[in-house]
Amino acid sequence: MRWSDFSKLIKFRLTFLVVFSASISFLIGSKVNGEIVWKNWALLIIGGFLVTGAAxxxxxxxEKDLDKLMLRTADRPLPSGRMTNGQALVLSLFMGIAGTYILGHLNLTTGYLSVFSIFLYAFIYTPAKRKSPVAVFIGAIPGALPPLIGYVAAHPKIDYIALVLFGIQFVWQFPHFWAIAWVLDDDYKLAGFRLLPSGKRDATSAAITFLFTLILVxxxxxxxxxNFGGLYVGAVSLLCSFAFLYFAFNLLLKQDISSAKKLMYSSFFYLPIVQLALxxxxVGK
Incomplete structure (x- = not known):
């Protein structure tokens, strides 16, 4: 098995972003806790990588047979035949068990949340994608769990800070994912995925995307x-949110793929900038 195939199986870039988000929240939780245990930070990164890769x-x-239908995914190792279902299953089970064990070793809440995230993403969200656009709301929950898991790994209590970190990533996912769905709608429809709010590129989908971007402000x-983020955090967040909102408004006005791409690219910058500012x-306190 080649590294490139394994990388595609676990969606390495997506997995990296998930682990990055969790690691930032771990450091925030560590500051709340009063100390940073770097060994646990490393365990979170390893465990988070394995759990995300498993999901x-x-x-x-x-989705093997559906991936064969889409240009974007046809070259993945399973639909292309470079990897068998059995090989992928063994790898995914190993990663899921090992990752859950590592995260559960940090504390039980982190372990339970990791199991919940795998189950919800792989076995609820995945089949729901062909049923209804509501799938995006289902997928937003496991998608927002990484900062919660990272925070709880350092500070084993789901407090208001943990919920705010979860909430920011939860709301951010809607314009982020709908922008991607707008760009890839033709490809998604080949596999029967219904992911835009109205099911197609239209004013309704653009308006709902704009609304959720507005809620993010x-x-x-x-x-x-x-009062756990200073004024400069508020200023950075506000500036990023208004820039994000500008691109969402541009999509509402033009309703074209070019505008959706700009919104999509802006979403890639929004979250890490806001999380790093926090x-x-x-660190400065």
Missing amino acids: NGFNEII PVSLLPTYY LFDF
């Missing part, structure tokens, strides 16, 4: 409102 592996096993200010604020 993505199960997702690709389930006050949500991003919650760290400052609850982390640096905690």
Whole structure:
């Protein structure tokens, strides 16, 4: 088995972003806790990588025949035949068990959340993608769990800070994912996926995307409102949110793929900038 095939099975870039988000939240939780245990930070990264890789592996096993239909996914190892279902299943089970054990070793809450994230993403969200656009709401829950898992791994209590970190990533996912769905809608429809709010590229989908981007503005200010993020965190969050909102408004006006791509690319920058601003604020305290 080649590294490139394993990388595609676990969706390496997506897995990296998930682990990055969790690691930032771990450091924030560590500051709340009063100390950073770097050994646990390393265990979180390893365990988070394995759990996320397992969820993505199960997702690709389930969607193997659908991936054959889409240009974007036809070259993945399972639909292309370079890897068998059995090989992918063994790898995914190993990663899931090992990752859950490592995260559960940090504390039981982290372990339970990791199992829940695998189950919800792979076995609820994945089949729901062909049923209804509501699948995006289901998928937003496991998609927002990494910062919660990272925080709880360091500070084993789901407090208001943990919920705010979860909430920011939860709301962010809607414009992020709908922008991707707008760009890839033709490809998605080849596999029967219904992911845009109205099921197609139209004013309704653009308006709902804009609405959720608008909701993100006050949500991003919650760290400052609850006084665990300083004024500069609020300023950075507000600036990023308004820039994000501008691209969402542009999609509402033009309703074209070019505008959706700009919104999609802006979403890639939004989350890490806001999370890093919050982390640096905690480090400076």
